[in-house]
Amino acid sequence: MAKSPSRVRDIFIQALFFAGLVAFLSFAAHNVSTQLAARGISSGFDFLSHQAGFGIAFHLLPYSETSTVFQVFLVGAVNTLFISVVSIVLASVIGLIIALFRLSPLPVLRAVGTFYVETLRNVPLLLQFFVWYFAVLRQLPMPLESYSLWGRVFLNIRGLYIPFPDDVSAVWIVIGSLVLGLTAGHFLNQYAVSRRRALGRFPAWHFLSYALPIVFPLVAVLLLRTRVEFLVPFLEGFNFSGGAQIVPEFIAAILALSLYTASFIAEIIRGAIGAVSRNQTEAALALGLTPAQVLSRIIFPQALGHIIPPLTSQYLNLIKNSSLAAAIAFPELVLVFAGTSLNVSGQAVEIMTMTLGFYLVVSLSVSALINLYQARALRYERR
Amino acid sequence: MILARLIRSLIFGFFAAFVISSPAYSDTIAEIKGRGYLKCGVSQGLPGFSTADKNGNWFGIDVDLCRAIAAAVLGDAAKVKFTPLSAKERFTALQSGEIDVLSRNTSWTLQRDAALGIDFAGVTYYDGQGFMVHKKLNVTSAEQLLNASICVQIGTTTELNVSDYFRARKIKYKLVTFEKNDEVVAAYGAGRCDAISSDQSGLYAERTKLRVPDEHVILPERISKEPLGPAVRHGDNRFGDVVRWVLYTWFEGEELGIGQATIASLASSGRPDVRRMLGIEGELGKNLGLDNEFSKRILTQVGNYAEVFDRNLGANSPLKIERGMNSLWNKGGLHYAMPFR
Numbered sequence: 001m002a003k004s005p006s007r008v009r010d011i012f013i014q015a016l017f018f019a020g021l022v023a024f025l026s027f028a029a030h031n032v033s034t035q036l037a038a039r040g041i042s043s044g045f046d047f048l049s050h051q052a053g054f055g056i057a058f059h060l061l062p063y064s065e066t067s068t069v070f071q072v073f074l075v076g077a078v079n080t081l082f083i084s085v086v087s088i089v090l091a092s093v094i095g096l097i098i099a100l101f102r103l104s105p106l107p108v109l110r111a112v113g114t115f116y117v118e119t120l121r122n123v124p125l126l127l128q129f130f131v132w133y134f135a136v137l138r139q140l141p142m143p144l145e146s147y148s149l150w151g152r153v154f155l156n157i158r159g160l161y162i163p164f165p166d167d168v169s170a171v172w173i174v175i176g177s178l179v180l181g182l183t184a185g186h187f188l189n190q191y192a193v194s195r196r197r198a199l200g201r202f203p204a205w206h207f208l209s210y211a212l213p214i215v216f217p218l219v220a221v222l223l224l225r226t227r228v229e230f231l232v233p234f235l236e237g238f239n240f241s242g243g244a245q246i247v248p249e250f251i252a253a254i255l256a257l258s259l260y261t262a263s264f265i266a267e268i269i270r271g272a273i274g275a276v277s278r279n280q281t282e283a284a285l286a287l288g289l290t291p292a293q294v295l296s297r298i299i300f301p302q303a304l305g306h307i308i309p310p311l312t313s314q315y316l317n318l319i320k321n322s323s324l325a326a327a328i329a330f331p332e333l334v335l336v337f338a339g340t341s342l343n344v345s346g347q348a349v350e351i352m353t354m355t356l357g358f359y360l361v362v363s364l365s366v367s368a369l370i371n372l373y374q375a376r377a378l379r380y381e382r383r
Numbered sequence: 384m385i386l387a388r389l390i391r392s393l394i395f396g397f398f399a400a401f402v403i404s405s406p407a408y409s410d411t412i413a414e415i416k417g418r419g420y421l422k423c424g425v426s427q428g429l430p431g432f433s434t435a436d437k438n439g440n441w442f443g444i445d446v447d448l449c450r451a452i453a454a455a456v457l458g459d460a461a462k463v464k465f466t467p468l469s470a471k472e473r474f475t476a477l478q479s480g481e482i483d484v485l486s487r488n489t490s491w492t493l494q495r496d497a498a499l500g501i502d503f504a505g506v507t508y509y510d511g512q513g514f515m516v517h518k519k520l521n522v523t524s525a526e527q528l529l530n531a532s533i534c535v536q537i538g539t540t541t542e543l544n545v546s547d548y549f550r551a552r553k554i555k556y557k558l559v560t561f562e563k564n565d566e567v568v569a570a571y572g573a574g575r576c577d578a579i580s581s582d583q584s585g586l587y588a589e590r591t592k593l594r595v596p597d598e599h600v601i602l603p604e605r606i607s608k609e610p611l612g613p614a615v616r617h618g619d620n621r622f623g624d625v626v627r628w629v630l631y632t633w634f635e636g637e638e639l640g641i642g643q644a645t646i647a648s649l650a651s652s653g654r655p656d657v658r659r660m661l662g663i664e665g666e667l668g669k670n671l672g673l674d675n676e677f678s679k680r681i682l683t684q685v686g687n688y689a690e691v692f693d694r695n696l697g698a699n700s701p702l703k704i705e706r707g708m709n710s711l712w713n714k715g716g717l718h719y720a721m722p723f724r
Contacts, residue, residue: 054542065546137573157574158532237529238577239556329561339537340560346499348475372602
């Protein structure tokens with residue numbers, strides 16, 4: 001198809017705009033670096049390979065004081081992603097439950113749901129962080145009076161101490177085999193479903209698709225058993241040594257983020273379910289479906305289209321709100337990298353750019369993933 | 384909220400780079416005189432150094448230094464506008480010209496002096512990082528803090544010093560870093576940490592905020608050198624000289640016994656050194672680009688170092704910090720004014 005003149009003109013204008021934008025940004029970058037140099041302020045990204053010099057209490061990646069500033073960035077980023085992912089899962093589950101409460105025919109449950117939503121979404125999130133943090137701390141005993149489980153798991157005001165393999169890679173192997181098992185089971189299940197169409201019943205090996213996600217990690221654990229030693233926490237000095245520690249800041253941050261976001265998610269789900277015509281429920285019930293089936297087979301698939309776009313915003317909000325965990329000493333990106341590392345190196349422009357870049361990349365990836373999912377999930381919906 | 388601050392400082396960084404295209408090496412003294420007041424960066428509230436009361440009046444040794452500079456340059460110690468700054472913001476504020484001088488319990492280090500485009504003009508207070516613990520722990524030395532959780536506030540060399548100290552002794556520790564000092568004290572009070580680490584002067588101040596201050600003890604170790612002093616922009620040597628000699632005026636005033644209490648009676652003194660300090664003889668002020676009575680105004684309106692110290696940190700303050708290293712050189716301390724000649 002030949003391009004019409006107006007289309008050519010549009011492309012030309014867009015190209016011009018894009019070139020202008022690139023020119024502006026490179027001018028800005030150049031200007032910043034020359035101005036910084038003129039003021040005798042170091043610039044550039046050399047500082048990333050310098051030694052970090054300080055300890056971080058909670059890290060999922062290998063880290064010590066001798067690690068580089070770039071590793072601080074990675075540790076902070078992974079911690080941010082970790083609390084975000086855990087909180088997103090929890091917030092979604094709690095949000096769904098509260099939404100069902102609010103739609104329940106039982107007045108008591110409705111009242112609980114309403115109370116939950118109206119309190120949590122109307123209190124500033126930072127305040128909730130502090131409330132949960134100091135509430136969590138108040139419940140926990142001092143190290144010498146730790147709660148103990150079989151003498152292996154300990155809980156005190158410094159955190160939860162659990163036995164942990166001496167070699168971290170063992171944990172990753174088990175997690176990897178679980179993911180592998182789930183993937184294999186999923187495809188096996190799809191194949192079984194397609195065979196059912198041919199056979200009129202599920203093939204005899206269908207149970208395997210459910211067994212694989214259990215068998216794979218089990219085999220991994222059995223194989224690793226003799227090779228890995230579990231380090232059990234033991235009291236030494238003022239606290240426990242050995243094993244893994246989950247800090248109370250993590251627990252408080254998860255509670256604050258997930259409970260707060262759940263109140264918004266509950267409203268989104270409630271609204272979306274409300275948007276599905278009541279006649280559908282009646283029709284489905286008339287066909288003999290159970291109420292649970294009505295919800296999972298009829299209402300929910302249709303509500304999904306209304307849920308996903310606002311839900312995405314809530315997930316993105318949660319990821320950005322996770323930076324508030326810095327206030328209660330959870331070592332996420334803003335605290336360790338845009339905080340301590342910034343103070344040590346003084347390179348505000350570079351560090352803030354990297355931090356903003358991280359949040360931007362994560363947010364855009366999450367929206368892209370969800371858009372992809374939505375396009376797939378809703379392909380049957382479109383008339 | 385934190386993200387908003389993050390964005391703000393980024394925008395500020397770009398803004399600073401775009402808009403301030405005036406030469407980097409400007410004449411701060413002329414700017415201050417033209418403006419009619421000094422722009423002074425202080426802390427967001429550290430007792431003894433810089434705190435504001437509920438009427439917005441600022442107090443503290445760092446505050447008094449800015450008043451002394453204003454007295455020297457503008458003739459009136461009251462002509463100062465104070466800008467409270469977080470640890471994160473402080474250097475950017477100075478670099479970008481938002482403030483003229485940073486007088487905010489800031490340690491003089493090589494990296495800051497060399498890489499941040501700022502210059503330190505001297506030391507107002509020799510501090511050192513220490514630890515505070517609860518008396519019931521029966522700890523007498525920081526070396527006994529095996530596996531202890533240490534609460535600190537972000538934004539200083541604090542984290543690095545704690546890490547260095549314990550690493551050097553192969554003692555395991557956990558660092559719990561908070562953004563705000565109030566949370567550090569609250570978490571320590573709630574039992575989250577075995578110890579707080581901060582500059583010792585700060586620990587004395589924090590202790591007054593705890594429920595029963597007497598239950599807490601500051602350990603003897605000083606694990607770092609923290610020479611706190613005022614900083615100016617690198618390159619404006621003239622203004623740097625003024626700030627340096629304002630500080631020396633404090634020390635020289637104490638050494639010669641000239642202060643708010645005595646200055647009136649010394650007006651007719653025959654001693655040449657006193658007469659030079661009071662601007663009666665010599666041209667010392669003119670050399671600095673000021674008038675010869677600049678030191679007289681500092682000592683009249685603000686006082687000498689002993690008076691400033693006692694009022695804010697020492698015997699006449701709630702902190703009751705001993706002079707120690709902060710005595711004059713001839714009394715076993717480290718403060719020493721270069722000769723006023």
